[in-house]
Amino acid sequence: MKVALLIDNLNSGGAQRQIVNLAIGLKAEGADVTVITYTLGEHFQDELRHHQIDLSAIARPSKFKTFLGVFSEIKRLQPDVVCAYMFVPSLMALLTKIFFWRPKVFVSERFIEHLMTDWAKPYCRALYPLAAGIIANSQTQAEILKKKLPMLRARIRHIPNCVDTDTFKPAHELAISPGTLKMIGVGRLTEYKNVKVLIEAVRMLHFDRKLPVSMKWVGREYEERGVENTYYVECVNAVNEKGLSGIWTWEGQQKGLAELYRTSDVLVHPSYGEGFPNVVCEALATGTPVIASNVIDHPMIIQEGHNGFLFDPHNAQELADKITTFFKMPPATRLAMKENSRLTATRYFSREVMIGSYLEFFRKA
Structure with missing residues (x-):
């Protein structure tokens, strides 16, 4: 053919x-x-x-x-x-x-x-x-x-x-890292990715709840070549204004995503809606649980407490609550979620x- x-x-x-x-x-x-x-x-x-x-x-x-x-x-x-x-x-x-x-x-x-x-x-x-x-x-x-x-x-x-499950795979041995909860978000910086709700949730976690968290956002920062992305500028300003620059980093466009997922504890995907998110499949394949907005096909992929959590994308408080719940889970439960995440990817994607x-x-x- x-x-x-x-x-x-x-x-x-x-x-x-x-x-x-x-x-x-x-x-x-x-x-x-x-x-x-x-x-x-x-x-x-x-x-x-x-x-x-x-x-x-x-x-x-x-x-x-x-x-x-x-x-x-x-x-x-x-x-x-x-x-x-x-x-x-x-x-x-x-x-x-x-x-x-x-x-x-x-x-x-x-x-x-x-x-x-x-x-x-x-x-x-x-x-x-x-x-x-x-x-x-x-x-x-x-x-x-x-x-x-x-x-x-x-x-x-x-x-x-x-997803290429040979490239996107867990580390040799699944394990839970103690201390700071390392979160990652992935995607081109556009309004439908809903990054501002995530920024507010991280502010709540860091200042109101005093939880040790860090956030990396990976994705290209321009809308089109040579055209400034005003939404990205607004998000950067929001991070700085809320005092989060010490725990939030903008990683830009990256090719080594598999390793970035493996060194993170959870993917946070707050999008208002899209088709079928690659990043969710990729994260699951590396054994990384996902906290995703409760929209479109996400409920068909993410099962509450099994391989991640779902939240209302308009509600920063609910997102902060779901991240808090994940953070406070016993290590054995979080490890089971990592195993379930990998199984979901290999079975369906x-x-x-x-x-x-x-x-x-x-x-x-």
Whole structure:
């Protein structure tokens, strides 16, 4: 099977992480895979090279010429399947289908409905009848799509994200570190990540409850290249104004996430909503429990007291309470949570499970 995977760039985003996982998994199953991009971003480029996966980067002098470049590349490759992540790449893939009928085109929506503000969404969805399949990485979004597009219900499939459980794995021996509770948050700094509620919760823990805690936030600090991220600036100012600069660090974009999870006690993921969070799967795979907002698919992943806790994302007090509960757990209970976290990831989010679902969909659609 010859497969072209289309996405805007290889920046450090969740969709980029998953399309790289898909490329690696498909190649391991014997597929001939090429990844096509058309804007700057090289965070995952070395990983593709390591696995000897072809990368075709289209120059972008203008939007029209970008489409012509993508169209020409797909026509040159003659793939059996084109799979595009996100609306603009999906729109390009579906327009290509009009002029070049051969490949099956699959499109993937990676966010939850109310967060999808992309200009291309209505145009892309108008062309969904041309798609062989429509993939949502969250069960919630798959159900929303089935209601919005009842005529295409049979073509809509929920395929959750995967994690490389060989890279994201616990330390050789699971253990609980005494003393300071080391918390980590991961994600690009945007409003829907809800970092300000986390900042207020950390203030309560540090000043009101006198708990020994530390916080690392890992993720790129710019919205787009060369554009200041005002939300990040606001968060930095909030940390400083609340007197937390001694216990809160901004780590920026990082590649060694597995080790950062392993050296943390808990991932705190306060997002208002997204598709299916990579960081939750990655943390669980390393045996790191997760305290996550009670939204979207999080309740399907996190079981209270089993592998983490859930909280109202609008309630800093409740978040502080859940962190306090975790901190005060006996070591044996926290160790069991670490073991349960790893088991959740290996059972539901392995690369083999995701690739099997994609291959079945590609072949049967």
